[in-house]
Amino acid sequence: MIKIEKGNMQIAERLVTFETCPSFSGILCGNSAGKIWVDEIENPHFAIVYSAPVGSFGVLGRVKNDIEYNLLVEFIQNELFQQLKESGETDFEFSADDLELEQRLLKTFEKNKIVQDQEIYFVYENKKPTINIPIKNYSFRQVDKECIEEDFKNKEFLMDKIFESWGTAESYLKMGVAFIATNENKIIGIIMGSSNYNDVLPIDIEIIEEYRQLGIASELTKYFLNYCFEQRKVAYWNCITSNIASQRLAEKAGFKCIGKNYYYYFSM
Structure with missing residues (x-):
């Protein structure tokens, strides 16, 4: 996964859907502050976005195959978890736009005793x-x-x-x-x-x-x-x-x- 300092509208138009939280969308298009990692710079298939006001990570886009999914999971486990621990965090909070990807992530991390909660949008x-x-x-x-x-x-x-x-x-x-x-x-x-x-x-x-x-x-x-x-x-x-x-x-x-x-x- 590649960290980019600022998003742009081209990336947002590829990955943002109706289900995407606008806090993540605004970061991805480069309007507001946050952290972004993508699988590739030119034509990303998926991204991880962090919003401080939301206090959570959003997984946007879809993985095409097992290679891309393994790339995502390895990044979360080996890099993202380490960064969070170094900053004093103990929990990883996330949501995913794509239902199939969400279910795969829940299966991968099921041994971590995942807590589920729900947000309501207005x-x-x-x-x-x-x-x-x-x-x-x-x-x-x-x-x-x-x-x-x-x-x-x-x-x-x-x-x-x-x-x-x-x-x-x-x-x-x-x-x-x-x-x-x-x-x-x-x-x-x-x-x-x-x-x-x-x-x-x-x-x-x-x-x-x-x-x-x-x-x-x-x-x-x-x-x-x-x-x-x-x-x-x-x-x-x-x-x-x-x-x-x-x-x-x-x-x-x-x-x-x-x-x-x-x-x-x-x-x-």
């Missing part, structure tokens, strides 16, 4: 804008160049999100969008489009724990959806099926469920 249809309701003591604003340069008390909260999804502030300002909630000079919540593929923006949202259950997540979501409406973007929301609070937030905001998919993890 999209927001291009409805009319929602009305933002002021929340006393809290302010909301879009993250632009001026915002990035501002000296917030916990600025690293914002910058870590930007670097995780976009690699640099410059890439974020070119391709990304985010909104923050603040209390005085402290950032207390962030909603960010963590990638961008064909104008589909997967959402990454986080509220500092002591400010949860105050309606801040709901209000940030409205700001993000209003932006998507004005700019003709598609907002994409996913969460594990056991995260009922996240599902309810998405449904309350007007998202529509479009499907579910399994992902897996096991100790290396």
Whole structure:
């Protein structure tokens, strides 16, 4: 497997399908930050993509024969596992677009006591804008160049999100969008489009724990959806099926469920 520093649209068009998580698609086309390995540079048949906001690896494409499958498995076992262990990780988490490849991988690693979980996917249809309701003591604003340069008390909260999804502030300002909630000079919540593929923006949202259950997540979501409406973007929301609070937030905001998919993890 060959590591490439940045994806491009040619690779994405070969490997991305309807089932592909847009977080992986955005990395593969070169718009957002992540890690990519392909079986060959010019005409790849499959790739492994890592997204930090997702916290998981996606196996995209299909293997044509046993030689290609063995190449994939040897890379995972001999190189990827070693890299993860060196960075302090103990588990390997993955999903695969192709059902046949997914089943082969599950069979190969079945002795590792694989845990299965499920994600649910939502999209927001291009409805009319929602009305933002002021929340006393809290302010909301879009993250632009001026915002990035501002000296917030916990600025690293914002910058870590930007670097995780976009690699640099410059890439974020070119391709990304985010909104923050603040209390005085402290950032207390962030909603960010963590990638961008064909104008589909997967959402990454986080509220500092002591400010949860105050309606801040709901209000940030409205700001993000209003932006998507004005700019003709598609907002994409996913969460594990056991995260009922996240599902309810998405449904309350007007998202529509479009499907579910399994992902897996096991100790290396």
